[in-house]
Amino acid sequence: SLAALPLELVSHVASFLDGIDRLNVRAVCKHLRDAIAASDFEVDTIILNSADDKKKEVGNLRNRLNSGLTYIRRAFSGSKQLKTQGYLLIHFGSSLHFRTSVFVEDVEGVISTRQKLFHKIRAQHLRLELIDFATFPIKKIEELLGACEFDQISMSTRSGTLEPSVLAFMHRYSHKRLTLEMHDRILDMPTLLALPQLHFLTVAWGQLEFPKSPNWNKEKHALPERDLLELVKQRHASIFLPVNMENERDLLEILMVVSASDIAQHVTLKVFLPLLRRFLSLVDCEIINGEVDDINQIRPSEFVFKSHQYMPLITHGNAQMSILKCSASHLAYGSVRYYQIGITNPIDHVLLSSYWC
Numbered sequence: 001s002l003a004a005l006p007l008e009l010v011s012h013v014a015s016f017l018d019g020i021d022r023l024n025v026r027a028v029c030k031h032l033r034d035a036i037a038a039s040d041f042e043v044d045t046i047i048l049n050s051a052d053d054k055k056k057e058v059g060n061l062r063n064r065l066n067s068g069l070t071y072i073r074r075a076f077s078g079s080k081q082l083k084t085q086g087y088l089l090i091h092f093g094s095s096l097h098f099r100t101s102v103f104v105e106d107v108e109g110v111i112s113t114r115q116k117l118f119h120k121i122r123a124q125h126l127r128l129e130l131i132d133f134a135t136f137p138i139k140k141i142e143e144l145l146g147a148c149e150f151d152q153i154s155m156s157t158r159s160g161t162l163e164p165s166v167l168a169f170m171h172r173y174s175h176k177r178l179t180l181e182m183h184d185r186i187l188d189m190p191t192l193l194a195l196p197q198l199h200f201l202t203v204a205w206g207q208l209e210f211p212k213s214p215n216w217n218k219e220k221h222a223l224p225e226r227d228l229l230e231l232v233k234q235r236h237a238s239i240f241l242p243v244n245m246e247n248e249r250d251l252l253e254i255l256m257v258v259s260a261s262d263i264a265q266h267v268t269l270k271v272f273l274p275l276l277r278r279f280l281s282l283v284d285c286e287i288i289n290g291e292v293d294d295i296n297q298i299r300p301s302e303f304v305f306k307s308h309q310y311m312p313l314i315t316h317g318n319a320q321m322s323i324l325k326c327s328a329s330h331l332a333y334g335s336v337r338y339y340q341i342g343i344t345n346p347i348d349h350v351l352l353s354s355y356w357c
Helices: 007-014 019-026 030-038 054-066 080-085 104-117 138-145 164-172 189-193 225-233 248-260 273-282
Strands: 040-050 070-072 087-092 096-101 120-129 147-157 177-182 200-203 238-240 265-271 285-288 291-294 304-308 311-316 319-330 334-345
Touching: 007 030, 019 030, 019 104, 030 104, 040 138, 096 104, 104 138, 120 138, 138 164, 189 225, 225 238, 225 248, 225 265, 248 265, 248 273, 248 311, 248 319, 248 334, 265 273, 273 285, 273 334
Parallel strands: 040 120, 070 096, 120 147, 147 177, 177 200, 200 238, 238 265
Antiparallel strands: 040 087, 087 096, 265 334, 285 291, 304 311, 311 319, 319 334
C-alpha cells in the first residue's frame, strides 16, 4: 500500500492529485498526511481577487459547491467588521478554494490549511484581480501563496495609483510575462511611468465610458496623446488604451517610435474621422468614397500604402499601421463611427486584424 512506501516516493505520487483527492488521501493515516504536506501541487491558474460584496460571494460560493468543487471556508462570519473590511478569495486551480478576511487568525488559518495540502505550488498563470492592496498588502498575498512558481502574471486594478510595494513586486517579476488591466479609471501618469516593461497594458474596455458619451471623463477615462507617446517609449510589448488623440503629428510620432524600436511592439488606439483625415494627409493618403486610398502613386515616399483584406495598411520602415473602420451603438447617444488604429513592429509580429472593434 502507499502507506508502506517511503515518504519521498509517496509525495511524488501525491503531486499528481487534485485538491479533492488530497483532502481524501490525507485522512487515511499520518504517513499519508505527511506525504501530502511535503508534495508539490501543479495547476493551470492561481486566482486571487477581492470580493465586491457579500451577496455576490454567496452566489459564487453556491455555484462552486453545486459544481462539486471543494471549498475550504475561512472567515464566514457575518460580523460588521468582515463586511466593512472586505475579504479575499484564493483559487488554487479549479478544485481548491479559500476565503479569508483581513484578521490575523483567518489569514493564519488559510496558511495552515495550505501547508497541510502541499509544500510548493506551480502554475502557468497567476492572476491578481482587483485586489484592494491597502487592505491586503502584497506581502500578505505572498504569505498566502507560500512557495509558488509561475510563468506569467495578470494584474487588474481599479484605483488611480498603485502602492509602492505592488510596483516593487511587479519589478521583481518583470522577467515574467506580465500584463496589467485597468478598471474604472486610468492609473496616474507617474505610476504608469514607474511600471516595468509589460507584455500587455490595457483597460477593461467594457467597463469604461465610450468617447462622446455624456458620462465621458477624459481625465478619468483616457490618456493625453503625449502620455501615450511616453508609454510607447517605455518599450511595453503591447498597448491598447483610450487616448485623447487630437494632434495628427503625435500619431505620426508614435508610428515613427514603433518603427525605430529594437523590440517587438504593438500599439492599438481608437480615433475619429477628423483626426484620421489630417493624419492621412501627412502620409500622402486620403479617404475617397469612404475608403482610405493612396494619392501619391508617382513620387517616392517613406510611407508605403497597400490594401489588405478589409483594411488598408501603411508601412514605414519596420512598422506597419492598420486602419479598421468600426462603429458602436449606444442607447444614450446613438451610433458612433470611429477607426481603430494598430501599429506593429516587426510587420509580421501580430496580425493586425486580430484586434476587434
